Amino acid sequence: MGRYLSQRLGQGIVVILGVTTLVFVVTRMIGDPVNFILPLSASEEQRAALRSDLGFDRSILSQFGSFLRDAVRLDFGNSTYFRNEDALDVVMRFLPKTLQLAAAGMVMALLLSVPLGAIAALRPGGLLDKFLVTLSLIGLATPQFFLGQVILLLTSVKFNLVQFGDGPWTHLIFPALTLALPAIGRLTMVTRSAMIDELNSQYVKAARAKGVAARRIVGVHALRNAAIPFVTLFGWEVIRALAGYTLVVEAVFDWPGLGDLAILAIRERDFFLIQTIVFIVAIMVVLINIAIDVAYKIVDPRVKL
Amino acid sequence: MSEANPRRAGATATDEFSARQQEVDEARASEEGQEGRPYELRAATQGIFGELRADKAGLLAAIFLTIVLIGAVFAPWLAPQGPVEGNPSTASIDPIWAGGTWAHVLGTDAQGYDVLSRLMYGARTTLLIGFAVVLIAGLFGVTLGLIAGYRGGRTDRWLMRWVDVQVAFPGLLIALIMIAVLGPSKTSLIFVLSFNGWMVYARMTRGVVLAAKERPYVEAAEMVGCRPRRVMFVHILPNLTSSLVTLAVLEFARIILAEATLSFLGLGLQFPEVSLGVMANGGRDSFFSLPRLAIIPGVVITLIVLAVNFLASWLRVVFDPQEREKRFAAGATTAATTVEGAAT
Numbered sequence: 001m002g003r004y005l006s007q008r009l010g011q012g013i014v015v016i017l018g019v020t021t022l023v024f025v026v027t028r029m030i031g032d033p034v035n036f037i038l039p040l041s042a043s044e045e046q047r048a049a050l051r052s053d054l055g056f057d058r059s060i061l062s063q064f065g066s067f068l069r070d071a072v073r074l075d076f077g078n079s080t081y082f083r084n085e086d087a088l089d090v091v092m093r094f095l096p097k098t099l100q101l102a103a104a105g106m107v108m109a110l111l112l113s114v115p116l117g118a119i120a121a122l123r124p125g126g127l128l129d130k131f132l133v134t135l136s137l138i139g140l141a142t143p144q145f146f147l148g149q150v151i152l153l154l155t156s157v158k159f160n161l162v163q164f165g166d167g168p169w170t171h172l173i174f175p176a177l178t179l180a181l182p183a184i185g186r187l188t189m190v191t192r193s194a195m196i197d198e199l200n201s202q203y204v205k206a207a208r209a210k211g212v213a214a215r216r217i218v219g220v221h222a223l224r225n226a227a228i229p230f231v232t233l234f235g236w237e238v239i240r241a242l243a244g245y246t247l248v249v250e251a252v253f254d255w256p257g258l259g260d261l262a263i264l265a266i267r268e269r270d271f272f273l274i275q276t277i278v279f280i281v282a283i284m285v286v287l288i289n290i291a292i293d294v295a296y297k298i299v300d301p302r303v304k305l
Numbered sequence: 306m307s308e309a310n311p312r313r314a315g316a317t318a319t320d321e322f323s324a325r326q327q328e329v330d331e332a333r334a335s336e337e338g339q340e341g342r343p344y345e346l347r348a349a350t351q352g353i354f355g356e357l358r359a360d361k362a363g364l365l366a367a368i369f370l371t372i373v374l375i376g377a378v379f380a381p382w383l384a385p386q387g388p389v390e391g392n393p394s395t396a397s398i399d400p401i402w403a404g405g406t407w408a409h410v411l412g413t414d415a416q417g418y419d420v421l422s423r424l425m426y427g428a429r430t431t432l433l434i435g436f437a438v439v440l441i442a443g444l445f446g447v448t449l450g451l452i453a454g455y456r457g458g459r460t461d462r463w464l465m466r467w468v469d470v471q472v473a474f475p476g477l478l479i480a481l482i483m484i485a486v487l488g489p490s491k492t493s494l495i496f497v498l499s500f501n502g503w504m505v506y507a508r509m510t511r512g513v514v515l516a517a518k519e520r521p522y523v524e525a526a527e528m529v530g531c532r533p534r535r536v537m538f539v540h541i542l543p544n545l546t547s548s549l550v551t552l553a554v555l556e557f558a559r560i561i562l563a564e565a566t567l568s569f570l571g572l573g574l575q576f577p578e579v580s581l582g583v584m585a586n587g588g589r590d591s592f593f594s595l596p597r598l599a600i601i602p603g604v605v606i607t608l609i610v611l612a613v614n615f616l617a618s619w620l621r622v623v624f625d626p627q628e629r630e631k632r633f634a635a636g637a638t639t640a641a642t643t644v645e646g647a648a649t
Contacts, residue, residue: 011469262478266482
């Protein structure tokens with residue numbers, strides 16, 4: 001286990017290094033950021049001064065060298081858009097909002113998809129099963145932004161239910177639901193097919209034969225085994241939510257989180273901010289990946305790490 | 306991504322469709338009962354389209370996609386107007402069901418452009434991007450997967466490590482940054498989406514190759530002196546057809562969603578280019594006053610993705626003889642248990 005974890009951690013560092021290098025190289029290819037920072041009327045001397053101030057006049061390699069040196073000390077430089085505020089501070093200010101959204105969405109997905117999938121698997125081909133499968137398929141096929149827009153339209157315009165934006169937890173429900181719905185579709189299908197497998201297995205037949213209560217068979221025996229494929233896919237959902245889908249949901253609901261910040265940073269050519277965001281997201285992705293494997297081991301003790 | 310469970314890699318993609326197999330089975334069972342003759346005979350006489358006829362959802366999906374495809378491919382000749390043809394005097398005309406005219410069946414948008422025409426041109430762009438990405442990512446991924454699986458050893462380790470690293474990337478975020486750099490154009494969208502999408506093919510191919518490599522016919526081919534390239538492409542590659550076709554179709558659906566998402570965020574294609582995602586993005590501006598401008602492209606994207614998914618589940622049955630056999634062998638459970646082959 002210890003050896004395995006250190007190996008995974010090493011792999012994680014390779015991932016983080018790879019992503020940051022890619023983003024570093026790629027952002028240095030975006031047009032001159034100085035033009036975005038200074039007003040049009042700025043003189044050529046002012047531009048040159050700022051350029052050397054930010055280090056953009058040096059060679060890419062030397063820039064990358066100092067970037068890595070500073071990154072190790074978690075110093076990512078100052079955001080250019082947020083008037084010289086430390087980039088990491090800015091990211092940390094926006095991060096909680098995204099974590100809140102992702103956590104709420106993923107808890108919803110977990111709580112809804114498992115029972116729905118299990119219920120559908122009880123009578124495969126039955127009316128309820130067909131209904132749930134159809135619903136899941138539609139949920140899968142709908143673009144997330146469109147789901148969000150429909151929810152936004154129904155709740156805020158048609159029924160005047162809530163106002164969105166910063167505020168108490170009720171405002172969290174609909175963005176979180178938008179984040180959760182496609183995941184619910186996918187995870188319900190996974191739970192369903194895993195449960196169908198398990199319910200037709202030999203050990204379930206044996207349990208039935210010796211008279212174990214049906215509820216116990218489904219809830220304890222089958223569900224526990226069905227959890228094995230579920231764990232991995234749920235972990236992937238969390239990763240996808242944090243590293244992508246929150247961007248969409250935040251854009252639709254004007255949710256002031258990391259995704260919103262990322263789009264802003266890209267639009268404003270804020271290199272240091274972009275790098276910091278990617279770095280933080282990459283760390284989260286790596287940690288979740290490790291968590292998946294550990295959870296996998298807990299759910300299925302046969303797995304050797 | 307974790308080595309602990311390669312079996313389930315990408316299972317979501319195919320799992321969901323296996324579910325529908327049930328319905329197909331039942332539809333077929335009832336039909337068989339009526340006609341009173343064995344299914345095999347009918348399948349043998351009617352071929353793959355017999356399969357399609359039995360699969361009602363698949364048939365509907367195929368019809369819908371054909372219509373979309375015709376509308377998209379022949380947009381320049383079929384569309385009532387150009388994608389950016391119009392002016393403020395024709396702005397915000399209601400669609401036909403809300404008292405509009407036949408001149409603008411789906412109405413016009415806030416700029417005065419005909420929505421139906423834009424849909425046709427938009428689908429053209431979106432489908433083109435989808436096809437191109439599937440082709441490029443597929444070729445690249447399958448080639449690398451073949452090499453990794455067949456060569457094994459160090460090559461395999463390095464290639465798969467590369468795949469692992471890229472899979473762990475925060476995809477959408479990287480895509481957005483890359484598009485910002487490359488500039489919003491069809492070419493850069495295709496490049497970025499291919500860059501983010503080839504890994505699935507590589508993994509799947511490698512899995513199939515590893516299994517096929519041990520078979521006697523591959524050994525025999527090597528024995529009679531086939532070059533590695535010939536063994537890979539002539540002897541091993543055909544094993545991939547069924548799972549590859551299904552995967553490519555599913556990826557196509559995913560790419561359509563990805564393009565729509567990138568353009569929706571305002572970082573995909575820009576005016577005067579039009580794609581389904583660009584239309585969805587345009588719908589944001591007048592979202593509360595003219596929600597139909599967001600709803601129409603949203604619904605069209607959903608329907609296309611749904612139809613492509615149904616088509617994938619039909620293709621899986623058609624291309625995989627094992628899949629068909631299994632359907633007859635067992636009842637309700639077949640669908641769920643046969644997923645693995647296509648998924649890994």
